[in-house]
Amino acid sequence: MIRIVFDCERMKYINTGLYYYCLNLGRAIQQNASQEQLSLFIPEHVRSTFDPSLSAITQHSLQKFFMPSLNKFDVWHSTYQNSQYIPQRNKKIKVLLTIHDLNFLHEDKTEEKKARCLKHLQCNVDRSDAIVCISEFSKNDLLSHCDTNGKPVHVIYNGTNGLPKPALEPESYRPRTPFLFNIGVIARKKNQHRILPLLRSNPKLELILAGRHEDKDYARFLRQQASDLRVDDRMHLVNEITEGEKSWYYHNCQAVVMPSLAEGFGLPVTEAMSIGKPVFLSKHTALPEIGKDMAFYFQDFENMQEDFMAGMQYYNNAGNRIKEAMKAYSATFNWEDSARKYLDVYRALA
Secondary structure, X not given: OEEEEEEOHHHHOOOOHHHHHHHXXXXXXXXXXXXXXXXXXXXXXXXXXXOOOOEEEEOOHHHHOOOOXXXXXXXXXXXXXXXXXXXXXXXXXXXEEEEOOOHHHHOOOOHHHHHHHHHHHHHHHHHOOEEEEOOHHHHHHHHHHOOOOXXXXXXXXXXXXXXXXXXXXXOOOOOOOOEEEEEOOOOHXXXXXXXXXXXXXXXXXXXXXXXXXXXXXXXXHHHHHHHHOOOOOOEEEEEOOOHHHHHHHHHHOOXXXXXXXXXXXXXXXXXXXXXXXXXXXXXXXXHHHHHHHHXXXXXXXXXXXXXHXXXXXXXXXXOHHHHHHHHHHHHOOOHHHHHHHHHHHHHHHO
16 A cells, blocks of 8 residues: 655645645545555645545644654655645655746746745755656756756646536626636736737727736736726726636636746646637747647737737637537546556655
8 A cells, every 4th residue: 555645735725726736636546546545735724625534634834844754654745846845854755746837937037036946946856756747848847957866757737627517606797798818826927918908909808817916016017007008997807716707707708818928737728628718828838738739829929919810710710610629629638647647656656
């Protein structure tokens, strides 16, 4: 029996990509495990999201300095590359490190801050016995900027998160006209302000920007840009949303628009495709790898209107054919396949 600790510490931030990564992958690993015993490292307030039969270590901040005894475990799976909760003293337990991205390298940060981030990541890489990256792009970034010292580096794609029944809350914003949808943290790396000229060129469109305001200065910049372009009445920052709200916005939008500068995978890409919605992406980082020829791309940020109109015309003319192709492609990203591949890595480590 291989005894595994599955790190769910980042689930303390609800309605984020890492929350659903841990939730969906953890559940799929439990369902597909045959010779493994899974335990959770998890904040108390989200413990009930998993099967109560699973044993758990309750996460708290002091464990950054004093980890609990892990003598009865074989593998610690750190699901976040910048985690501060990795067993450093207990060298007997094997560590698997999942790396989602090195986005800090592609963001507008000082060289000093990039160096600090890279140093911390290198420390976690040094402690790990094997590494999983969620895209080939992330793997190439890792190998270009960190010393893996010959450790095995695997690529395991994320699954597509299932969409529940669409449901707006009484206080939810309900668009009055056709709208574009963008979901993710509100931050400069997501480049959401580049969408605003599309509103000026398409006066019947609204824009829903959903996500935690990670960068409050950028949120203020977005509002100012919208005001300057006189589209502020059609840009709606709805902050964090429920799964039902997210599903409603996906099902009812005209298109999902992601001009992001930094993505390790891009979960909204396959989520939108799972219901046949058109997706417009930048050509940066991992987005072309995940979107492939099922997505539409902005060739640059100066002629987005032309790319958008051409993509929507193609999508509308193709009808159900392109929708069904998108759905089939999205289905190739599933958590059961991901879980089985992680289980193979656990077994190779134990």
